[in-house]
Amino acid sequence: MVTPALAVVTALFGGGLVLGLAQSLGFVPAVGMDSLTVTHFTNVLGDPDFIDSLLLTLYISGTSTAVAAVISTAMALILVFVAQKNRLVHFVFQIPLTVPHLVIAVAVVFMLAPTGLVSRMAIKLGIIDSSASFPLLINDRCGIGILLTYVWKEIPFITLMILAVLRRSGMQLLDVGRTLKANSWQRFRYITLPTIFPSLGAACLIVFAYTFGAFEVPFLLGQTYPMMLPVWAYKNYSDVDLLARPEGIAAGLVIAGVVIAAIAISQALTQAARRRGVVL
């Protein structure tokens, strides 16, 4: 059953990766570049902007994943214990899942720009005197607009991943814990957290990988410089100079490399923790 789907995925993504790798190694016969070289990679890695871009990208992905994870865990607990019967809450909660990132990014521009809706309302209400005193929330140094977009968009996703597990196996264990006189913190730390951890970790990893490689949100909400790695890769790839293309692809492969490394490291850490018998 899985084979056809797997074949398609392998052919498309694997083929794309191989072609990309060939081009990033300078193999573009159509424009007369037909020998293999690592210059494009060394150019990318040696560019003084690369470290800035990499750090910015790690900061944005890391922060948005961490913040979304904490809020999602709290939300999942609330949804299970407080609002389990309330269908409306569940419905409202799922809305962000259906909206594309791009739409949210544009909405954030309209809401949070210095002349956006929020700023205009604040002026009407007399909270600030002019749009100039409205704090910079988009195209700003700290990437607040990008972080808000990602957090808002990813919370329902992570929450639903956790909810599924909590509903399935969390409740009976908590009852057992209660009969053994565990207090609420102990129940959370030793029952809930270990139960949800595998799904929470997997969801976080997906979110991290996505935010690390996604282009549209930082393109719209980021600063012109320094820019996140995906924007950097796009800029190189779409350069008028065809010779800059391999560098764009090389940057794209660096992104893929970091994501794969993140998956490998988190897998290794989880395995090691399990082996040492840490309850996680």
Place this chain on the structure above:
Amino acid sequence: MQNTVTAHSFPMRCLGLILVVFAFCLPLQSVALTWDEIKQKARGQTVNWFMWGGFPSTNAYVNGYVARRVKEQYGVKLRQVPVKDISEVVSKILVEKQAGKHEGGEVDLMWINGENFRTCKRNGLLYGPFADLLPNQKLVDWSRPSVRNDFGEPVEGLESPWGSAQVVMIYDSKRTPSPPRTMGDLLNWIRHNPGRFAYPAPPDFTGSVFVRHVFYHVTGDVESWQGTFDEKRFEAAATKTYDVLKEISPYLWRQGKTYPENPIRLSHLLADGEVDFAISYHPAEASKGIHDGLYPDTVRTFVFEEGTISNTHFVAIPFNAAHKEGAMAVADFLISPEAQLKKADPEVWGDLPAIDIQRLDATWQKKFDQLPRGIATLSNEELQHHQLPEPPSEILIRLEQGWDRHVLKKR
């Protein structure tokens, strides 16, 4: 008038031939057909026109009006093939050339200019020169620098003009009753009005052309850049350009720490009152903005007294096109008075004519004069008297790279 055209184009044609033969040693197809023979061969052909398909009004004009009229007039079936970026088509033809596919190519006509034309010309990817064979060519003023050279690259009959674009500044006359009229004044205005001006970050097309205006301003010269590229002279002028742009950057919107990513964003900043000017390559865009409700009806446009950069967009035929005669028939129809008039109608597209209106007879001239003009659009005379040519694409690319390094990253 006829004489000047021929006198002009004959050496150009020879030069073109010699260049192409010499540089690429390609067997040149015979272009020594008469127009009647071309028309005869064109009948019944299907012309595949590859073009950027991102402009709904252009698509409607091509698929509706143009397709219908070339069918009636020449018996040519026109098929538009919309693409995201014409450079993809250029690479496709380049690959076809390397693979030895010298005839029967799928692309019959393409909409190009600037960098893509240069790539095509330098790699011998174009059929021609063919432009001089088109009867309507007599309506084109080839002495205009922005028609003779496509971003500094001599056209030499390898492409035929279709329309033109010119930079205009957009402002709200209610907010800024007397806008600066020269680039020098604008720079001073920026210094005295901190935070009220922005330009899109190059390599955005519009941001890039703003930098070229500054480049022309600091060097005080336009014509001399059209010739061969002089590294030393360029470096000195470019450094001066970056210095001016760096010097004004603290006075820009957001202190120049970030830039709007494209002209659309810039026009929203103007509409929202965050900045006082927007820049556009399309003289009729401000009027359209008023019509669409983006701008208040007090918005107007102006061009600098020393002129603004204007360029021409062209159509060209690939060397291996299967239906060259049909493509030539279409190219000729595109510069006919009726097609140019229709295209200039703001209700249809509102693109500037590629032909010289003064060369038309009085009835046609009147029709052009009577076209409805938006309230914010300048007259054709005012625009045409203030046109500067684009510098060669080499300069364009170098300025974009230099802006990135020196102005954006402050190295």
